[in-house]
Amino acid sequence: MYSVGLPEDCAKQWEILLLLLSSEEKKIDRTTEDEIDTMNYFYNNEGVRKILLHWLKQMQNAYCRKTSELDTALKCDDISLLWRQKGNDKFRTNYVEESYKCYTNSVMYAEHNSLMYSLALANRSAALLRMKRFQECLSDVALAIEHGYPIEQRHKLLLRRADCHIELQQRTEARVSLDSAIQHAISLNLSASNALEFERHIKILERKLESVKEDGSTNETVVLPDWYRGVNPNFNAASNAIELRRSDSAGRHVVLTEGAQRGDVLFSEEPYAWVALPSEESVCEMCCAGDINPVPCNLCSRSVYCGERCRARAAQSFHRWECVAAQCALFPTIGIAHLALRVLLISAHNGFPEPPRLLPKPSSAAELFRSYAQVDNIQIYKQDSPSFYRMFNLVTNFDKMNRTDYVQYALTATMLTLYLENYTSFFEYLPSKVPLSADTDEMRLFGAALLLRALGQLVCNGHATLSLATVDDDDGRTVSEREVRRATAIFPSAAMMNHSCDPNIINTFYKSRLIVRCARELSAGAEVLNCYGPHRAREPTAQRRAQLRAQYMFACACSACSDADRRDFALVFSAYSCAGCKGPVWRRGGRARCGQCKAELHTERVLAQLDRADELAAQVEQMSSLEEKCEKLQASYRLKQQVWHRHHASLRAAADRLARLYAELGEFGKSMELIKQNIQSLEYQFGSFSVEVAHELRKLSDVMLERILNTPQHLEHREWCLEANKIIKKAVQLMELNYGSWEPLVARLKEQQEFVAALLAKSSTPDAANCIHHNLHYNLKI
Template sequence: MKARGRVLCDFQEASTDEERLRFIISRGLIRNISWLNFYIQNCKKLHCKSVEKSKCYREQGNTYFQQKKYEESLHYYIKAIIHAPGIEAKTEDLSLAYANMSASLYHLMKYQACLANITAAMESGYPDRLHHKLLLRQTQCLLYLKQIEDANTSVQVAKQHAGKMKSTDKKKADIFLQEISSVERKLANAVDNKSNNDTYEMKKTKLPDLSYGRNQLVTQATSGLRMEQTREKGRHLVAARDLKAGDTLIVEKPFAAVLLPDHYDSHCHHCFGQLDLLVIPCVRCSQVRYCSKECQNSSWTSYHQFECFYMDLLHSVGIAHLSIRIILVAGLEFLVEFKRKLQSLENNTVRIKGVSEDGTYRHGYLTVYDLMPHSKHLVIEDLFQYSLTACLLLNILQVSDWFNSHTKMSSDPCNNTSSGECSDKSDKKHMSGDVGDVSEQEQYVGGLLLRHIQQLVCNGHAITELQVTQATDLSLVETKSQVRVATAIYPTASLMNHSCDPSIIASFDRDSLVVRAVRDVKDGMEIYNCYGPHHKRMSGPDRRQILKDQYFFDCQCSACLMDDGQNVMYMVFKCPKCENALIEEQTNVVCSECGYHGNTLSYKEKTGIAKDLFLQAVQRLEANNIKGAIDTAQRCHKIRNGILHRNHRELTETKDFLARCYAVTGDFEKSCRYLKESVSSIKTVYGALSIEYANELQKYAEVLVSAGHMETALAITNEALPVFKVHYGTSHTSVAELDELRFHLQKSLIIS
């Protein structure tokens, strides 16, 4: 401990990021880690492509396919695809895996996905001797999709292939021609797919346009905003005109972003869109997947060719992974030139951070560089740990040969060990313990890495996705929640200061951030974001402590300056006499309305019992013990209803849970009754224009449909839609789903 104390004491003398990095290097604090050197020497053998693994997974998939367990077979065919070497390896494994995947999809009647995998198999070098299988399957898919013209074209190609087959295998060719004739007869009777006005067509999502046009200075924002700077608030955004609820204020792509490892199997590594049933793997490793060749190529060119071998190590550093991604996206040549230009900018003592020489705050590295690192606010232990991490990331850049990449590395994944085969060649490079062996350029980049790590503590932005969860496969009442899938850096969004009562809401389309106003904002008023602690979800003291610990400021927003009593009321006990809120005073609870006094301990004991019962109910529902879940939840509800304020979140949570349980049993009337109470409480707590209220209304409408109350369901849907449109615009998934529900409800009411 004394030795560590001396190291920290010496480290504290370093005053710049580059000096801190040199300190770590000179002490050999990274170089002397034995397991790290072992990892660097052997990491190229991890997660590489393997013919043997691909064949093994394909055979496992074939076993399930033969048993007609097509869903199970898909799991193994996907693994076969991601482990198969690329076409340049001169093996058939990748194409065979795609072809087998298409067969399972065909039997699952997922014809579009089947066609996509057939195309992928052909492009991956599918053996000519087997082409007839794919051609026939392709024609059948097109027939089922009623794409008759394309199906006829596919048939002609199949017949040409049958002609070639006759010279080598006449018997097989004759069988194939008989199958083609059967399909041709079906084609002759088929009719092209025509649009049907009685069907609802889901609109494709697209990024919204900025309200009032694009800002000429803050280029990712609307002209309805302007950037200001004061000593007290720093840079911030204010309304340059009267803004309306629902206005789109910012549409921004991240400068750099990193997908969280938990979502590698389900999301594109580059754009973060959910993957469908066509898997595009990395050309070199078996870890990451893409939604398209375009994303695969963009990822490789920009960063993945340098990260590919070191993904496990990058996962271990958490959010700091984004700092090396920022450096890779910027590129070495740009950073060298940036250093020269920055010196010129720094000579301008009145410059606004992030604003370039032409007076614009745009999508570029300067806006990232000028985000606050908060070095002076960090405790020395944290800063020391961040410096160690920066040194580790610099080591990855060195051994990946990034510093020589502009002259040696190809931007084409197909020209860089694209077969993915393991190499016995070890990396002999490692970080020297002598600062003199680390170039000035490497020290500069290492300092940037450390700067970005510090910035991300306050400026890292979670990319979230609205996901639906169901307690059981039978559940008809879905729970929606925002799930974090990636971390990104959005320099324009970072200009917004915090308020516990924000004026905006952020949503995402893949990696694109969309910021909308959730209420009217007058000209000259500041635009506020919420950094996490929201006044509707957390008490004032808890919010302020979190903001102080992570963001280093004492919150003085309107919600913190005003009395929090209104929101606290929804987290308190209920007076047994007048049902108003009880105030806790040391060991007693007191009603300010009727003067009732009670013992706090009794209330808290009952709270603990109710919490245990609720957890038991959830476990029973997950285990498909529906009756046990309802019985336990009813006991919990009885206790909570007796001691908690009528709009207490835990009581609302219990009602919502009971609604889910009764929906599973098919008792939709009881489900509606509990949801109606839940909807009322959420409206009271969060407000009629809140997204929380809209989500609960959507859930209520869906259960009303199941209960047969179509008119009420339509009224509820019509109430929810405007709120969703304010928060998410017109093309969001939730809006599209509600629009579709409204369409079918209107149609059913007209018919009846």
């Protein structure tokens, strides 16, 4: 059975393997068992164990080795040298960012504490200095010296360190670094030519240092928002303005005890456990910081951290048990099961709490496991209650899911148990962390059962953590943003919020921390509602309900699903336009008829017009001039306007493309009008304070600034500045609400705001301050 029909790549065998094994169990009803019973059966099934162990061995043989001349899961100085040489070639030709990526690979593959490691760090610090990433350059310089960078070259690193401190306006540190470089150079007895070169660099830096009059700040601390009405002692990580309640109809749910305003913080919670998702962006696997200067694991090239402190903490708490699995490419293969493993490892690191005092002392894994469920599932949310109780008592939905899914979770938990048993010493370590005197078999059974339970919990309680990535567009006038899923995490307190397809909260993230804010004004007694994924503005009711039933196993009866007038709301954004009344038209059955005037849509004519519009849009890239490109794209857009409803999502995309071309051509007014139309449409779909509107306002502000900079003598220049100031102010407000003040894009918008304010100050009038500082409304002037 194992070899029939399986792909050669063993990572791709996993899903097929689960289906094959679970099909053998389909006649056995396991829904009446608990996790202990299930895992006792699967672990002791000799055939299952043999197959899973064989697969694990295949994964190790396939991935835990040197896979090419430029990649290996382990450390290899030869590969590190190849990447460093590639970096040198890029650096010499002034491709600095490409050289940085090559040097980072060199750092990743170098043997820890080797000469190659220090050389890679030193070279990367040179690229970082060119990229003006001064703090990270300083970190690499320090690491290179710490890990044995050659003494005869060390004065160059000390000069680089001095240069960073000067750029950071840190006069004292710069002076110390310069003096250290001078003293070190003296001790080397440099040759005449090298001494002259060194003196030349010293003079350059001394002149730069003269312009630094006093020490600049060395701390860039992020101030996180406080809980509204303070922290709640009876509800861990929650605001004092909410409480956890329980009812037969809603289960455990969150209710406001007093009114709250938009932006008020209701939860600020660190996850019980989290794991980074596969991504091109480097994410610290300890603190979830993004856009880091990676420091690798000491043993493998697959795990990265933002610094040595996070690396040491991770090694102590979980990575020592995960390192081999990372080398074997296990985690990208098994998906959310990685987080289930992390839950077990974090629980063990923290130490499993004693069971409730009123119960007899457990003597087996089964008794201990069941005792953890015999608690008041409201009282465990008090701050002084062990966090493990909150994690353990999240719902699993095992009683509702189909048999095949349950068996596949059990097989996955069995595989992870076999991994820990055969590739780590975890089960030798576990007894010291569990309040149970039992043999190794009982400890292994306890760990396996917890893995299975966590898998069920994470499927219906897991939370994706999001961050904002920005990319400069080719035209240089605008930047694009995209939300990046950095990690999957479990937040036991925030998980108590029930679902609504029209949520009244906003989730923001700082590193691994989840910060939940009010999305609108809420009154006392209102339930706090999250969105588990399907949103009323994006998907129609039937589709949302199907998704929620499949993953979370409940029939959604929220206001957006129950209100007949709102059920078709999302369909508007993919609707055609009625030729008569301009109302939305979509297909119902085989016919397309307007919901307002009942006129029938001639679909053949409409589709032909869209084909013509697409032809015109495709011709844009063939045009040689911007004017011709704009003309073609404008003709295409006008055809689409006649066919698609004014709020159609694809019409917004077409308008956005045309707006970018207009901005590139210098037709800023036309570009702005299109962006403003998109803002109105997005406000209708997502609301005025939505993240979608925030991004569009940011885009509008960029074009407004471009117009201001390109036509400084225009008669309406001051009016343009006033309008830009309002738009940027609103963009800052919405970005802070939806992402947090710590996001780099917010800082960029604030710099724009300061720039426009400075322009206005130069042409101030007696009531200008009132206009600039007190008018929080924005007028799109459509």
